Amino acid sequence: MELNDVLAEVRATVGTVTTGVVTSAIPALARVDPHRFGMAFAGVDGEVVGVGDWDEAFSVQSVSKVFSLALVLAHDGEALWTRVRRQPSVHRFNSLSELDGDCGIPRNPFVNAGALVVTDRLLGITGHAKESVLALLLTESGGGPYVDHAVAADEQAHNHRNSAIAHLIADHGNLHHPVEDVLAHYTGHCAIAATCGQLATAALFLARGGIRANGERLLSAADTTRLNATLLTCGTYDAAGDFAYSVGLPAKSGIGGGILAVIPGRGILCAWGPALDTHGNSVAATLALSTFTSITGWSIF
Incomplete structure (x- = not known):
């Protein structure tokens, strides 16, 4: 089948979805129409x-963690892994329950605790973590992504749990910058808005073995493989096992309803549907990606 025909079939399948709830954690996102869908x-x-709505900008939220991690790995290589593990978590993405027992070392870089440590390291490398993530997205996509300041302000005003996580990490000595600075940069890159097309294009280095749009190398082939492996096991939170079973691709989700998925050697998929399941993953986007890989056979397995 032609890709346009595949996407049309995916859209028809997703049109049957009636479950899921838009996040209430950020008021600006709670007002988004839950029936929007793009891929x-x-x-x-x-x-x-x-x-569908593939050219409509939405809040990328935790999908930005893919890009912040890539920037740190490009500079630090293996050094980051002394501060963050690569293990799946059985708890929600914003849980504190494991963190204290693990002495402030987050289970993986895609739960909020891990992403805060990654942001802290990126702040140390560049001095401007949120701007670095935005710059990477702009350069690789060809332009378009922007920081949605209304979402950022809402997120900052309701950032109590992330603040608690950051203070707990700092108490264990695993943050090297003031908590308020780390939170501001973390919130800033999560509040980036982009379309499905822009996000998919920006992430193509993950399908090209670490090679950027201009032909330069961002990541080594080995680090790209490892990042994709971490996406597969940790990128969709405590539902990563089920996601790998049904979709079969490395992926990163966000509570804005987006899911970015990597097809090594072929390309990048990005699907968006604001209504979430109990794990914080988009119901429509998960179904869309599962339908796509079922039709095409483009799974890594």
Whole structure:
């Protein structure tokens, strides 16, 4: 089938979804229409196709953690892993229950605790973590992503749990910058808005073995493989096992309703649907990606 036909079939399947709830954690996101849906595929050959609301910007939220981690790995390589583990978590993405027992070492870089440590390290490397993430997205996508300051302000005003997580990490000596600075930069890059097409295009280095749009190398082939492996085991929180079973691709989700998925050697998929399941993953986007891989056979397995 042609990709446009595949995407049309995916959209028809997703149209049957009636479950899921838009996040209430951030008031600006709670007002988003839960029935919106978009999906895009960006190929390593330059092809970009989409369906539905694929050219409408949405809040990327935790999908930004893919890009912050890539920037740190590009500079630090293996050094980061002394401060963050690579283990799946059986708890929610914003849980504190494991953190104290683990002496402030987060289970993986995609739960909020781990992403705060990654942001802290990126702040140390660049001096401006949120701007660095935005710059990478802008450069690799060809332009378009921006910080949604209304979402950022709402998130800052309701950031109590992340603040508690950051203070607990700091108490164990695993943050090297003031908590308030780390939280501001973390919130800033989570509040970036982008379309499915822009996100899929920006992440193509993950499908090209670490090679950027201009042909330069961002990550080594080995680090790209390891990042993708961590996405597979940890990128969709405590539902990572079920996601790998049903979709079969490394992926990162966010409570804005987006899911970014990597097809090594082929391209990147990005699907968006604001209504979430109990794990914090988009119901529509998960179904869309599962349907896509079932039709095409483009799984890593």
